[in-house]
Amino acid sequence: MDFELSEEIKAIQEMARKFTQNEITPRVAEDEENHTFQRDIINKMGELGFFGCPIPEEYGGSNLGFLAHTVVTEEISRVSGSLRAAFNMQTMGTAREVFQFGTDEQKKKYIPKLVSAEHLGCIGITEANAGSDVSSMKTRAVKKGNKYILTGSKNWITYAQVADVGVIYAYTDPTKKYKGMSGFIVDMHSRGVSTGPTATKMGWNACPTGELFFDDVEVPEENLLGGEEGRGFECVMSGLNNTRLTAAAGAVGVSHGLIDEAKKYANEREQFGRPIGKFQMVQEELARMIVETEAARLMVYKCAVQKDAGNHGNVLETVMAKYYSCDVASRVADGALRILGAYGYSSEYPVERLFREAKLYQILEGSANIQKMIIATDALGYRKANR
Ligand SMILES: Cc1cc2nc3c(=O)[nH]c(=O)nc-3n(C[C@H](O)[C@H](O)[C@H](O)COP(=O)(O)OP(=O)(O)OC[C@H]3O[C@@H](n4cnc5c(N)ncnc54)[C@H](O)[C@@H]3O)c2cc1C
Numbered sequence: 603m604d605f606e607l608s609e610e611i612k613a614i615q616e617m618a619r620k621f622t623q624n625e626i627t628p629r630v631a632e633d634e635e636n637h638t639f640q641r642d643i644i645n646k647m648g649e650l651g652f653f654g655c656p657i658p659e660e661y662g663g664s665n666l667g668f669l670a671h672t673v674v675t676e677e678i679s680r681v682s683g684s685l686r687a688a689f690n691m692q693t694m695g696t697a698r699e700v701f702q703f704g705t706d707e708q709k710k711k712y713i714p715k716l717v718s719a720e721h722l723g724c725i726g727i728t729e730a731n732a733g734s735d736v737s738s739m740k741t742r743a744v745k746k747g748n749k750y751i752l753t754g755s756k757n758w759i760t761y762a763q764v765a766d767v768g769v770i771y772a773y774t775d776p777t778k779k780y781k782g783m784s785g786f787i788v789d790m791h792s793r794g795v796s797t798g799p800t801a802t803k804m805g806w807n808a809c810p811t812g813e814l815f816f817d818d819v820e821v822p823e824e825n826l827l828g829g830e831e832g833r834g835f836e837c838v839m840s841g842l843n844n845t846r847l848t849a850a851a852g853a854v855g856v857s858h859g860l861i862d863e864a865k866k867y868a869n870e871r872e873q874f875g876r877p878i879g880k881f882q883m884v885q886e887e888l889a890r891m892i893v894e895t896e897a898a899r900l901m902v903y904k905c906a907v908q909k910d911a912g913n914h915g916n917v918l919e920t921v922m923a924k925y926y927s928c929d930v931a932s933r934v935a936d937g938a939l940r941i942l943g944a945y946g947y948s949s950e951y952p953v954e955r956l957f958r959e960a961k962l963y964q965i966l967e968g969s970a971n972i973q974k975m976i977i978a979t980d981a982l983g984y985r986k987a988n989r
Pocket residue numbers: 724725726727728732733734735757758759760761803806811962965966967968969970971972975
């Protein structure tokens with residue numbers, strides 16, 4: 603077991619850290635406040651190869667792997683949850699999904715443009731009445747000649763208003779339940795695709811989220827993911843095993859960002875004639891935040907290393923890392939708020955924004971309860987998590 607990052611990963615980590623300091627930190631608060639979608643920053647991240655780590659070179663990636671992806675995601679999330687989302691929209695939920703399940707033609711056509719950010723991606727699973735229970739989705743795709751006709755709607759879709767291409771899940775045969783679901787690569791500029799207003803949210807405001815409507819949208823049969831009907835549920839679950847890693851890395855990143863702010867403040871703020879960092883109760887809070895974040899990081903890195911070693915069925919480890927790191931992010935946010943006192947509650951300091959960003963991780967990519975359910979049902983022998 604080697605706990606050192608390789609020189610290559612350290613180099614991309616350093617690049618991401620500098621990029622964050624120079625390009626994101628100076629404007630993140632204003633962009634969040636104004637709900638400005640940061641397309642220009644996403645373009646630059648694409649140019650720097652941030653979205654291509656777990657993608658082979660022949661499709662425009664760097665093949666640096668899942669650990670590199672995790673480390674870069676963590677750096678960006680340290681200052682921006684909205685930009686962290688791009689790692690699932692451009693990489694894990696789209697490019698990597700097409701890489702794992704797509705046909706050769708689909709891989710060649712779609713992956714390079716997602717990795718470079720020339721195209722923005724989105725993932726369409728959730729619907730108004732299908733959240734944790736993915737199988738209750740209602741969107742239908744009916745084959746007509748050499749096309750599928752897509753009808754239905756999706757809810758809470760990140761990049762709904764800006765995406766060029768979507769990996770959208772629908773039932774091709776609802777009578778077969780899980781085995782009747784299929785994935786489609788949809789051109790989001792097709793006739794019949796429309797979006798609702800941007801959702802108003804607690805945070806992540808520089809990242810648009812909303813509803814998608816499919817009104818008799820014609821999808822060419824060659825855009826059926828993998829060229830085979832009935833594999834949609836398998837694709838969703840396998841995709842979640844990747845997107846959960848990115849979410850977990852994001853949770854570690856936001857925890858790190860909150861610790862950065864809490865440390866700075868504890869050294870600056872004086873009460874009773876000395877910096878508050880000198881008080882043992884403040885130290886205890888900070889120590890807990892640091893240790894829990896480090897434990898979460900190790901769990902997240904373990905999953906990434908397993909995937910780099912070819913173990914893509916590591917559902918249990920991924921779910922545990924996602925559950926733990928996301929819960930830790932909320933506890934760390936709470937600790938940072940306590941250390942900053944009134945200024946933690948003020949939007950003049952980043953803690954107030956990072957606190958709001960941290961909360962989302964307990965919901966996204968499967969709620970905390972769903973992660974716990976998978977862990978416990980595996981432990982009790984009801985359903986094996988790993989494949
Ligand atoms: C900002 C944002 C961006 C998003 N982006 C996307 C996206 O790009 N694409 C996409 O497809 N989706 C997206 N989502 C949706 C997200 O994946 C869902 O919100 C999530 O899966 C949970 O579904 P839900 O919110 O409907 O909660 P529900 O399923 O309604 O759950 C509500 C509560 O009930 C609990 N619960 C439900 N079932 C069980 C159970 N069996 N046992 C115990 N507890 C249970 C849950 O844990 C939760 O606490 C996004 C959501 C948000 C907020």
